[in-house]
Amino acid sequence: MFGALIGDLVGSVYEWNNYKAKDFQPLIHPRAFLTDDTVLTVAVADAFLNGRGLVDSFKDWGGRYPDSDWGGRFSRWLFSEDSEPYGSFGNGAAMRVSPVAMLSDDLDEILELARLSAAVTHDHPEGIKGAQATAMAIHYARLGYASDDIRSLVADFSGYDMDRSVDEIRPGYRFDVTCQGSVPEALICALEATSFEDALRNAISIGGDSDTLAAIAGPVAEARFGIPQAIGLEAWARVPMDMRSVIERLYESAGGELNAN
Ligand SMILES: [Mg+2]
Numbered sequence: 001m002f003g004a005l006i007g008d009l010v011g012s013v014y015e016w017n018n019y020k021a022k023d024f025q026p027l028i029h030p031r032a033f034l035t036d037d038t039v040l041t042v043a044v045a046d047a048f049l050n051g052r053g054l055v056d057s058f059k060d061w062g063g064r065y066p067d068s069d070w071g072g073r074f075s076r077w078l079f080s081e082d083s084e085p086y087g088s089f090g091n092g093a094a095m096r097v098s099p100v101a102m103l104s105d106d107l108d109e110i111l112e113l114a115r116l117s118a119a120v121t122h123d124h125p126e127g128i129k130g131a132q133a134t135a136m137a138i139h140y141a142r143l144g145y146a147s148d149d150i151r152s153l154v155a156d157f158s159g160y161d162m163d164r165s166v167d168e169i170r171p172g173y174r175f176d177v178t179c180q181g182s183v184p185e186a187l188i189c190a191l192e193a194t195s196f197e198d199a200l201r202n203a204i205s206i207g208g209d210s211d212t213l214a215a216i217a218g219p220v221a222e223a224r225f226g227i228p229q230a231i232g233l234e235a236w237a238r239v240p241m242d243m244r245s246v247i248e249r250l251y252e253s254a255g256g257e258l259n260a261n
Contacts, residue, residue, distance in 0.1 A: 001101075001219055001250060002232065002247060003098070003196070003223075004038070004095065005034060005215075005218075005243075005247075006231060006232075007037075007200055007215040007217055008038045008215040009032045009038075011200075011211035012211045013029045014204050015035075015069075015211045015212075018175075018207035018210060020207045022198075022201040022202065024201075027201075027231065035068050036068040036071065037092075037096065039062065039064075039065045039068050040061070040092065040095070041095065041098060042243045042247065043096070044096045044097065045250045046060075046246045047117075048099060048103055049250060049253065055083045055120050059083075062078040064242065069211075071092060071177070073088065074090070077121060085122070086123075087124050088123075088127050089122065089125075089127040089179050089180065090127065090177050091130060091179050092212075093121075093122035093130050093179060094131050094134040094179055094182075094212075095212045096117065097114050097135050098219035099250055100114050100117055100135050101114075101138035101139045101223070102253075103254065107136065107139055110136070111135065114136075117131060118131035122179075127179055129158055129179065130183040131179075132158075133154050133157060133187065134186075137150055137191070137220045138219050138223050139223075141223035141224045147192070150191055151187075151188075151191055154184075160180070160183065160187075161184060162184055162191075169188065170205060170207070175209060176208055176209065182208060182209055183216060185206060186213040187220060189213065190203075190216075191220065193217075193221055193224070193225075195221075196218075196227055196231065197231065199220070199221030200214050202217065203218075
């Protein structure tokens with residue numbers, strides 16, 4: 001899950017200023033910042049760890065970080081009295097799902113938690129599927145499945161075309177915030193990668209919704225490779241204290257390695 005925050009951080013400076021190559025420097029730009037992807041990922045972890053309602057948690061965390069580059073429709077929902085889902089199939093459902101893959105070792109349970117985490121706002125079938133496909137990829141990566149097998153399992157589950165390379169995707173890829181137009185590409189970026197950092201570089205290099213693509217690729221890459229300590233430490237220094245305590249509790253309860261201190 002920390003991999004999602006690092007992806008968000010790395011991608012934050014490229015969302016509105018795409019850089020369609022892998023050689024950007026440094027990995028974490030001095031002006032990088034944590035965006036909505038991070039706030040909601042922490043909110044999902046907080047909800048499931050502490051038995052809070054998801055709507056409650058989203059509105060609480062949204063209120064703490066009102067200037068987080070929120071999507072327009074989500075922002076109207078977040079800062080209103082409204083608590084009903086609005087049929088979204090935006091990639092917000094996938095960018096915030098990573099904690100659920102750490103909360104269970106049982107795929108059916110993970111898919112159900114992923115569905116719940118999406119459905120409070122993103123209750124369109126494509127929204128739910130985007131969250132579930134992402135959680136599934138993280139789950140299989142945690143179990144050590146080969147990346148080609150993960151591609152097939154995700155493709156069978158979702159119907160996504162997982163049979164493309166990053167080089168094939170890059171030239172024609174355009175900004176697309178739908179699940180179906182960004183989740184498969186983000187997962188391919190993570191599954192083709194040769195290291196954690198390479199996955200984030202892949203995700204930036206295709207352009208589009210960079211912070212969210214990298215926030216989806218990040219936790220899959222984390223599950224495959226772990227987070228190199230230097231990157232973990234640099235990113236951790238940017239994480240506010242109230243988020244840190246949720247993240248630390250998640251890693252304690254999941255028994256995962258938080259390469260942050
Ligand atoms: Mg964002």
